[in-house]
Amino acid sequence: MDPTAIGVIGLGTMGIGIVQVFASAGYQVLATDSQAPACASANHRLAAALASRVQAGKLTETDSIAILSRVRVVDGxxxxxPVALAIEAVVEDLPVKRAIFSALERVIAPDSILASNTSSLPIAQMAEGLACPGRLVGLHFFNPAPAMKLVELVAHADTAPWVLPQVRALMKPVGKTLIDCPDRPGFIVNRCARPFYGEALALLEEGRSAAAMDAAMLAAGYRLGPFSLIDLVGADINLAATEGLNRAMGGHPRYHVFAALRAQAASGNLGRKTGKGFVFPDQPGSPPGDADAIVLRIEATLANEAAWLLAEGGTTREGxxxxxxxxxxxPRGPFECLEAQGTDRIIAELARLEGAAPAHLRGRYLPAPELVPA
Ligand SMILES: NC(=O)c1ccc[n+]([C@@H]2O[C@H](COP(=O)([O-])OP(=O)(O)OC[C@H]3O[C@@H](n4cnc5c(N)ncnc54)[C@H](O)[C@@H]3O)[C@@H](O)[C@H]2O)c1
Incomplete structure (x- = not known):
């Protein structure tokens, strides 16, 4: 095994970014894709991404050439x-990912690691059927991988004890922040983000305007309001993520799929990519008189979701x-919101929301045991 070699399988949006990340950190990268055009265009796409960094003054021409020279497209x-770590970023399909891992484990060294960039598939299920399930982890990069600092590191129940320290050591030169995550649906971010959108959608269905809610959140220090964030990512993508989590969590009302989101996706006004979304291309405007109440409601549900996840184990408040x-x-995490708003206020807000909840949302606002004083 060569500790300086990394494998990347799947050279779409995420894969090509992950190639850039590891090659920029000094690794030799072996890259592959099942589609010939994706392989053929990989070097060109990487060169274009590096050229824009050179143009922006963030990378020298010499470094750009060195990064490109470390990447080799191979035949599967x-x-x-030779790789020390092979990470797959292929389509979100369990049998496809399993087939790749079983092909990899036939050739890589016994002390090499397998990783999946999945956003939503359970790592434990992916490990089933492997000869060495203990060396598989989730390494969940965010989009765009070169720019986003966070990587969620997901162990499953049978991950071998030597694997996590070895992954951390391999990731060190990459300079990302690795956060330990439980092998639970949505890991941390895709799960704990749900109320940020969901509670805003609940308010929208109660008759508030998307622009007013975004303005309220901007006034509280958020860089983007919930609707501008949906517009950025795409209502279709947000809907798919919400539906996936709703299914994985047995249809619990905390993961309710709001009709307003379905309608937005069905309308074709998906956000920036179609030129029109919930708010885009307009600006949110000035905050409404009850901006603080809107922020309290969204932050109360964010804190509650985070507290439910915390109770399931495998992570920390700081994580x-x-x-x-x-x-x-x-601008602040859910537990920092809890601290800033005060636990009593958050619990009172959740109780108020639960009391007023329509039948289909009943149970959505029940507080996590962690929040309620003994
Ligand atoms: N796009 C995102 O924002 C994002 C963020 C985090 C994680 N992810 C996850 O990353 C993975 C890839 O997502 P993406 O958006 O880059 O997808 P994508 O569709 O852009 O790229 C997938 C690539 O995998 C290739 N591929 C498909 N089957 C293959 C196989 N059997 N062997 C080799 N290559 C194969 C395809 O040809 C394609 O080039 C998914 O698991 C997704 O859930 C995506």
């Missing part, structure tokens, strides 16, 4: 024998706060 996972700040660009 079978050519990845959740850091992941949410880096992954969602929030």
């Amino acid at each position: 996972p079978a050519r990845m024998a 959740i706060d850091t992941a949410m700040k880096l992954g969602l660009n929030l």
